Structure formats: structure tokens, C-alpha cells
Amino acid sequence: MYNTGSEAINLEGYGLTDLSSNPYQWVFxxxxxxxxxxxxxxxSSKNRTDIxxxxxxxxxx
Structure with a gap:
């Protein structure tokens, strides 16, 4: 991901998925x-969310 904007963005609560039926399969x-x-x-299937x-x-x- 790349932030092209001029302000910081908090990704908390946004999701990534490989299934359109489950848009929040993995949540930031x-x-x-x-x-x-x-x-x-x-x-990678490791499910790591420790920043x-x-x-x-x-x-x-």
C-alpha cells in the first residue's frame, strides 16, 4: 500500500480479502x-497483526 495523500491515514478497521463474500477476512x-x-x-496465512x-x-x- 502507498499513501499518496498529504495526511496520515489510520488503517484500523479496514479489511483485506481474497473472497468477495467476506470483505473483512483480515482486518488491519x-x-x-x-x-x-x-x-x-x-x-501468508500467518495472521499476524502485531505492528x-x-x-x-x-x-x-
């Missing part, structure tokens, strides 16, 4: 992405 923890900042989220480590979804695709 409280994480602020600053302007111009990149965020990489791994689709002190790389984020991993609970699905593979």
Missing part, C-alpha cells in the same frame, strides 16, 4: 500510514 490493526509511506502486507513485526494476512492469495 491500529496502524497509521504517513504521507508518502509504503506498507507491505504479506498474504512491531511485518503484517501477515490469514489467507494466501
Amino acid at each position: 490493526p491500529a496502524y497509521w500510514i504517513e504521507p508518502g509511506e509504503h506498507l507491505l502486507v504479506w498474504c 512491531n513485526f511485518p503484517l501477515h494476512t490469514n489467507f494466501l492469495k
Whole structure:
């Protein structure tokens, strides 16, 4: 992800999915992405939401 805006965005509560029937399959923890900042989220089935480590979804695709 990349924040192209001029303000920080809190991603808490936003979701990622690989199933259109379940748009919040994996939900972001409280994480602020600053302007111009990149965020990489791994689709690995590891389900990690600790912001002190790389984020991993609970699905593979």
C-alpha cells in the first residue's frame, strides 16, 4: 500500500480479502500510514497483526 495523500491515514478497521463474500477476512490493526509511506502486507496465512513485526494476512492469495 502507498499513501499518496498529504495526511496520515489510520488503517484500523479496514479489511483485506481474497473472497468477495467476506470483505473483512483480515482486518488491519491500529496502524497509521504517513504521507508518502509504503506498507507491505504479506498474504501468508500467518495472521499476524502485531505492528512491531511485518503484517501477515490469514489467507494466501
